[in-house]
Amino acid sequence: MEIVKTDIAIIGGGGAGLRAAIAIAETDPKLEIALISKVVPMRSHTVAAEGGSAGVITDKDSLELHFKDTVSGGDWLCDQDVVDYFVEHCTEEMTQLEHWGCPWSRQDDGHTNVRNFGGMSTARTWFAADKTGFHMLHTLFQTSIKYPSLKRFDEYFALELVVEEGRCQGVVAIEMATGDFYFIQAKAVILATGGAGRVYMQNTNAGIVTGDGMGMAYRHGVPLQDMEFVQYHPTALPGSGILITEGCRGEGGYLVNKDGYRYLQDYNLGPVVTEPTPKTMELGPRDRLSQAFWHEEQKGRTVETPLGHAVHLQLMHLGEKKLMERLPFISELAKTFLGVDVVREPIPVRPAVHYTMGGIQCDGTTATPLAGLYACGECSSVGIHGANRLGSNSLAELTVFGKLAGEHAAAFSKSNHNSDAGLLEKQAKDAMDRATALLNRENGKERVAVVRDEMATTMEEGTGIYRTGDGMQATCDKLDELRERYSSVQLQDRSRAFNTEWLTTIELGYMIDVSQAMAHSAINRKESRGAHQRLDEFGERDDKNFLKHSRAHYNADGPPRIDYGDVTITKLPPAERVYGGAAKKTAA
Amino acid sequence: MTEQRREIEIEVLRYHPEKDKAPYYQSYTVPFSDDTSVLQGLQYIKDQLDGSLTFRWSCRMAVCGSCGKMVDGIPHLSCKTFLRDYYPRKVRVEPLNHFPIVRDLAVDQSDFLQKLASIKPYIIRKKEKPLSEGTYLQTPAELARYKQFSSCINCMLCYAACPQYGLNPKFAGPAILSLLHRYNADSRDEGKAERMPFVNAEDGVWGCTLVGYCSEVCPKKVDPANAVNQNKVNSTMDYFLRFMSPRGAANS
Ligand SMILES: Cc1cc2nc3c(=O)[nH]c(=O)nc-3n(C[C@H](O)[C@H](O)[C@H](O)COP(=O)(O)OP(=O)(O)OC[C@H]3O[C@@H](n4cnc5c(N)ncnc54)[C@H](O)[C@@H]3O)c2cc1C
Numbered sequence: 001m002e003i004v005k006t007d008i009a010i011i012g013g014g015g016a017g018l019r020a021a022i023a024i025a026e027t028d029p030k031l032e033i034a035l036i037s038k039v040v041p042m043r044s045h046t047v048a049a050e051g052g053s054a055g056v057i058t059d060k061d062s063l064e065l066h067f068k069d070t071v072s073g074g075d076w077l078c079d080q081d082v083v084d085y086f087v088e089h090c091t092e093e094m095t096q097l098e099h100w101g102c103p104w105s106r107q108d109d110g111h112t113n114v115r116n117f118g119g120m121s122t123a124r125t126w127f128a129a130d131k132t133g134f135h136m137l138h139t140l141f142q143t144s145i146k147y148p149s150l151k152r153f154d155e156y157f158a159l160e161l162v163v164e165e166g167r168c169q170g171v172v173a174i175e176m177a178t179g180d181f182y183f184i185q186a187k188a189v190i191l192a193t194g195g196a197g198r199v200y201m202q203n204t205n206a207g208i209v210t211g212d213g214m215g216m217a218y219r220h221g222v223p224l225q226d227m228e229f230v231q232y233h234p235t236a237l238p239g240s241g242i243l244i245t246e247g248c249r250g251e252g253g254y255l256v257n258k259d260g261y262r263y264l265q266d267y268n269l270g271p272v273v274t275e276p277t278p279k280t281m282e283l284g285p286r287d288r289l290s291q292a293f294w295h296e297e298q299k300g301r302t303v304e305t306p307l308g309h310a311v312h313l314q315l316m317h318l319g320e321k322k323l324m325e326r327l328p329f330i331s332e333l334a335k336t337f338l339g340v341d342v343v344r345e346p347i348p349v350r351p352a353v354h355y356t357m358g359g360i361q362c363d364g365t366t367a368t369p370l371a372g373l374y375a376c377g378e379c380s381s382v383g384i385h386g387a388n389r390l391g392s393n394s395l396a397e398l399t400v401f402g403k404l405a406g407e408h409a410a411a412f413s414k415s416n417h418n419s420d421a422g423l424l425e426k427q428a429k430d431a432m433d434r435a436t437a438l439l440n441r442e443n444g445k446e447r448v449a450v451v452r453d454e455m456a457t458t459m460e461e462g463t464g465i466y467r468t469g470d471g472m473q474a475t476c477d478k479l480d481e482l483r484e485r486y487s488s489v490q491l492q493d494r495s496r497a498f499n500t501e502w503l504t505t506i507e508l509g510y511m512i513d514v515s516q517a518m519a520h521s522a523i524n525r526k527e528s529r530g531a532h533q534r535l536d537e538f539g540e541r542d543d544k545n546f547l548k549h550s551r552a553h554y555n556a557d558g559p560p561r562i563d564y565g566d567v568t569i570t571k572l573p574p575a576e577r578v579y580g581g582a583a584k585k586t587a588a
Numbered sequence: 589m590t591e592q593r594r595e596i597e598i599e600v601l602r603y604h605p606e607k608d609k610a611p612y613y614q615s616y617t618v619p620f621s622d623d624t625s626v627l628q629g630l631q632y633i634k635d636q637l638d639g640s641l642t643f644r645w646s647c648r649m650a651v652c653g654s655c656g657k658m659v660d661g662i663p664h665l666s667c668k669t670f671l672r673d674y675y676p677r678k679v680r681v682e683p684l685n686h687f688p689i690v691r692d693l694a695v696d697q698s699d700f701l702q703k704l705a706s707i708k709p710y711i712i713r714k715k716e717k718p719l720s721e722g723t724y725l726q727t728p729a730e731l732a733r734y735k736q737f738s739s740c741i742n743c744m745l746c747y748a749a750c751p752q753y754g755l756n757p758k759f760a761g762p763a764i765l766s767l768l769h770r771y772n773a774d775s776r777d778e779g780k781a782e783r784m785p786f787v788n789a790e791d792g793v794w795g796c797t798l799v800g801y802c803s804e805v806c807p808k809k810v811d812p813a814n815a816v817n818q819n820k821v822n823s824t825m826d827y828f829l830r831f832m833s834p835r836g837a838a839n840s
C-alpha cells in the first residue's frame with residue numbers, strides 16, 4: 001500500500017469539491033491539498049446541470065425574498081440561520097465565477113442575465129444557456145489548474161475513511177487503472193461526493209451518483225439527516241430519465257395532458273397564464289408538479305409512450321430563434337434521444353428522481369459531528385433545502401458552502417496533528433483487506449446487477465412520489481433481504497486493473513446503506529411535508545411532532561436507528577405553503 | 589420509438605494488461621430497441637453476459653465526455669450513437685484511436701490532461717477587479733466570439749480523428765488549441781501573450797495540416813479546425829508584429 005501525506009484531502013471533484021480546493025489554495029498556498037475523484041473532475045455530475053444558479057441581482061429582488069422562497073419552498077424544514085448565510089453569499093460567488101471566466105448568458109448591454117425558475121418569486125437564476133453546470137464545472141476545473149498546491153488523484157476511488165482518536169485523519173483509495181491501494185493521510189477531510197439518485201430506477205443522475213460519501217461517513221457514526229426527502233423532477237424523458245430542464249418552463253414552456261389541457265390549473269397552481277409567471281402554473285415547485293403528474297396518471301389523462309406514461313412539454317410557441325439561443329442543449333437532447341424536433345413537436349416527459357435533499361449531517365460551517373470531517377454539496381445536509389429544494393439553489397450551494405468547507409478544513413488542519421502513523425496505517429490496511437476479500441470471494445451466488453436493480457425497484461415502489469405505511473414497510477423489509485444477499489455477491493472479474501465490476505459492487509454496498517437510511521427515515525416520519533407525501537392517515541403536515549430534522553444512525557447488524565434534531569427558526573414562523581393565485585392573496 | 593426487440597452482434601476489442609499479450613475481438617449478442625444506445629448495449633453485456641468488460645461512462649446524456657469509442661471505425665460518443673443505425677450488420681466497438689489502452693475500451697487520458705494543464709486555461713488579468721465592484725461587462729457579441737470554443741466536453745474524439753496527432757503525439761491537438769483560443773478570444777482575458785509561445789511552437793497550430801476531420805466528428809460543434817485556423821492567422825500576425833515592436837507584439 002502506498003502512503004501519501006497531505007494537509008487536506010478532498011473527496012469529490014464536482015462543483016463543491018473544486019470550489020473547496022480553490023478556497024484552500026487561496027487561503028494558504030502552503031497547505032497541501034489532495035483532490036480525489038473517481039472520474040476526472042470535469043466529468044463529475046455537476047456537468048449535467050442545465051438550468052442555472054441562484055443569486056439576487058435585480059432591483060426587483062431582495063435577500064429577504066430569496067430567503068422566504070427557500071424556506072417556504074422547503075416547507076419550513078430549513079435552518080433559517082444557514083439560509084440567511086446562503087442567500088447573502090450566492091451573488092458574490094456567481095460574480096466570482098464570472099471573474100474566473102464562466103460564460104454567463106448576457107443582456108444586450110453586457111450585464112449578466114437571469115431567468116425565472118420554479119418556486120422563485122422573481123427572476124434570479126443566473127444561466128449559461130442551458131449548460132450552466134457544464135460551464136461552472138469547466139470554469140472551476142480550469143481555474144483550479146492555477147494552484148500548484150493542489151495535487152489531483154484523478155480516477156482514484158475512495159474506499160473508506162480512517163478515523164482515530166475521534167478524528168477523521170485520511171482516506172483509503174484505490175487507483176483505478178492499476179487496482180493499487182493508497183492511504184492518503186490528512187489532517188482534515190472534506191466529503192464532496194454528490195448525491196445518491198442512482199438508488200432509484202428512474203433518475204436523472206449520472207452513473208457515478210451512488211452516495212459513496214454518505215455511506216462512508218455513515219459507517220463511521222455520522223448521522224444522515226432528512227434522507228426521506230428525495231426530489232422528483234417533474235420533467236425527465238421516460239425510460240432514460242434524462243433531464244429536461246426547468247429552464248424550459250422558465251422560458252415559457254407549457255405542460256399539457258393527453259387532451260392538450262394545462263392540467264396544473266386543477267392543482268391549486270392556477271390561474272392559467274400565458275407568460276412565465278413566478279410560482280404559478282408551470283413555475284410551481286417541483287414536488288407539487290410531480291404530485292400533479294401522479295394524479296393525472298391515476299385519472300388516465302396521461303399520454304402512453306413505449307417507455308411508460310408521460311405528459312407533453314410544449315415549447316413550439318417559443319419559436320426557433322429563442323429555442324436555439326436559450327435552450328440549445330435541450331433541443332439537441334430531444335432530437336438525439338427521442339427524435340423530437342422541439343420547434344415542431346412537444347417533448348414527452350414524466351417525473352424521475354433527481355436530488356437528495358438530505359445527506360451528511362453538518363452544521364452551518366459544514367463541520368460534521370466527526371472532528372476533522374467536513375461535507376459540502378449534494379452529499380451534505382447543511383440545512384438549506386429542508387423538505388424540498390428549489391431548482392438553482394443547489395449549484396449556488398456548491399460554491400457558497402464549498403468555499404466555506406475549504407476555509408474551515410484549512411483552519412482545522414493547521415491546529416491538528418495526525419496520530420501515530422502505525423495506528424493509522426493499521427486501520428488503512430484493514431480497509432484494504434476488506435476490499436480485497438470482496439475481490440477474492442468465491443462461491444457467492446448473487447450478481448451485482450440483479451441486487452442493484454431490485455434495490456432501485458423497491459425504492460421506487462415504496463418511497464416514491466406518494467407513500468403509504470404498508471408500502472414503505474415492504475421496502476424496508478426488501479432492503480433487509482438485499483443487504484443480506486449483498487454479502488454473497490460474486491464478482492466475475494477477479495483482476496485488479498480497472499476492475500469496474502469490483503468498484504460497482506463497493507458502490508452498491510454504500511447504496512444499500514443509504515437506501516435503508518431513506519426508507520427508515522420515511523416510515524418514521526408520520527406526516528406529509530414537501531417531497532415526503534403520504535396517502536395514509538398521515539396526509540397532513542404536523543409541526544407539533546415533526547418540525548424536526550430526522551437523523552439516521554448506522555447499525556452494522558440491522559436497520560438504522562432514527563432520532564430527531566431541532567430545526568432553527570429565526571424570523572419566518574411556519575405557515576401554509578401556497579402557490580399560484582393563492583400566493584398573491586396571502587402576500588397582499 | 590418502437591417496442592419491438594431485435595438482436596444485434598456487438599464485436600468488442602478486448603485487452604487486459606495483466607493477462608493479454610495483444611488485443612483481440614470478442615462478440616456478444618445483445619437485444620435492442622430503436623432507442624438503445626451503443627453504451628446501453630455495452631452495459632447489457634457487462635450486467636448480463638460478461639462482468640469483466642471494461643469501459644468508461646457516466647452522464648449517458650452526451651455532456652460528461654467519458655464514453656468516446658470507435659464505433660465501426662469512427663469516433664463517437666457511445667451514449668449518443670444508436671444500435672438501430674448498424675442493424676442488421678454487426679457493430680464493432682474499439683477504444684479511441686491514438687491513445688494507449690488501459691484496459692478493453694478504456695484509454696489513457698493523461699497526455700490530454702497534461703496538455704490541457706500546460707496552456708494556462710484560465711482568465712489571466714494584469715489587475716483583478718474586486719468582487720465588490722461586480723461582474724465584467726461582456727456583450728452578447730463578445731460572448732459569441734469564444735462561446736462555441738467553450739463548449740468542448742473534452743471527449744477526445746477529435747484526437748482519435750486527427751491523423752497528425754496519430755503521427756506526432758506531441759502535437760497539442762484540436763481540443764487543446766480550441767481551449768487556448770477560447771481564453772485568448774475572451775474579452776475579459778489579458779493572458780494571450782503568455783499563451784502565444786505555445787500556439788507558435790512546432791507542435792502548436794503549425795502541427796495541423798488542415799484535414800478538418802476533427803470538426804466533423806465533434807459532437808458539440810466546437811469546430812476545432814476553425815480555432816486552429818484562426819490561430820494560424822494570429823500566429824502569423826504575431827510573427828510579423830515582432831519585427832515592429834521591440835518588446836514583441838505579445839506585450840503590446
Ligand atoms: C441533470 C441534472 C440537472 C441539474 N440542474 C441543476 C440546475 O439547473 N440548478 C441547480 O442548482 N442544480 C441542478 N442540479 C443539481 C446539481 O447539479 C447537483 O446537486 C450538484 O451538481 C452536485 O454537485 P457536487 O459537487 O455535490 O457533486 P458531483 O458533481 O456529483 O460530484 C461528485 C464528485 O465526487 C466524486 N466521488 C463520488 N464518490 C467517490 C468515491 N467513492 N471516490 C472518489 N470520488 C468520488 C465524483 O467523482 C465527483 O467528482 C441538477 C442535477 C441533475 C442531475
Ligand code: SF4
Pocket residue numbers: 739740741742743744745746747762763766802805806807808809810811812
Ligand atoms: S473539440 Fe469536440 S471532439 Fe474535440 S474534445 Fe472537444 S467536444 Fe470532443
Ligand code: FES
Pocket residue numbers: 645646647648649650651652653654655656665666667668
Ligand atoms: S456518458 Fe457522458 S458523454 Fe456519454
